[in-house]
Amino acid sequence: MNFDFLGQYWAYFNDGMLVTIIISFFVVFLGTLIGVLAAIGKMSKIAPLRWILNAYIEIFRDTPMLIQITIGFLLIGGTGWPQLNVGILSEDLGRLIPGILVLALNSGAYMAEIVRAGIEAVPAGQREAAYSLGIRPTSTMTQVILPQAIRNILPAVGNEFVTIIKDSSLLYTIGIIEVFNGATTVAHLSYQTISPYLIAAAYYFVVCFFLSRVMARFEKRLGKGYIK
Known part of the structure; x- marks a missing residue:
């Protein structure tokens, strides 16, 4: 193994990891929003x-994400979209936006079940107490139930963030240059095989490990003084 290429090609890893984090942030944000709306919709009385x-x-839960990404790109993507420059990388929004939307829809399908379980974990007495005070059902959900459910689902949201960071590497199949695709580019330019991928794996490990520790500490602090 030879790592002499790093001095020349560091930017592919640094900028690629930045693209990965940007993608993951938007995916988790949109996926959580979709999941909350879907969970509430599933609990409605409208058949x-x-x-x-x-x-x-x-x-979305029972089909491969790779197929979803491909279909999403074929349906939504195309040519003539603007370019987004991230460092030395130039991302085609005609590929980036469909990729983010598909990952968000996939994440939302899983988050819907997580949010539903979090809502159902809130004691039924909370809802009954709100109704007895004359609070409308919609306000009860948004002001009483959901704030308590957030405490239950935050660990799962953190885990989803870590998962999406790793799964975003599948977007290389539609031409998005994130850290994995950056490593592939470096492998081709430097005529190296395993070394660039080891560097990419180290980037994934450091970021995911850091996020896992941050979420674990945040969950611990959030749980202090909380009595179910």
């Missing part, structure tokens, strides 16, 4: 809405 949301969740 057609429940059927549609159940179909959405099952489709």
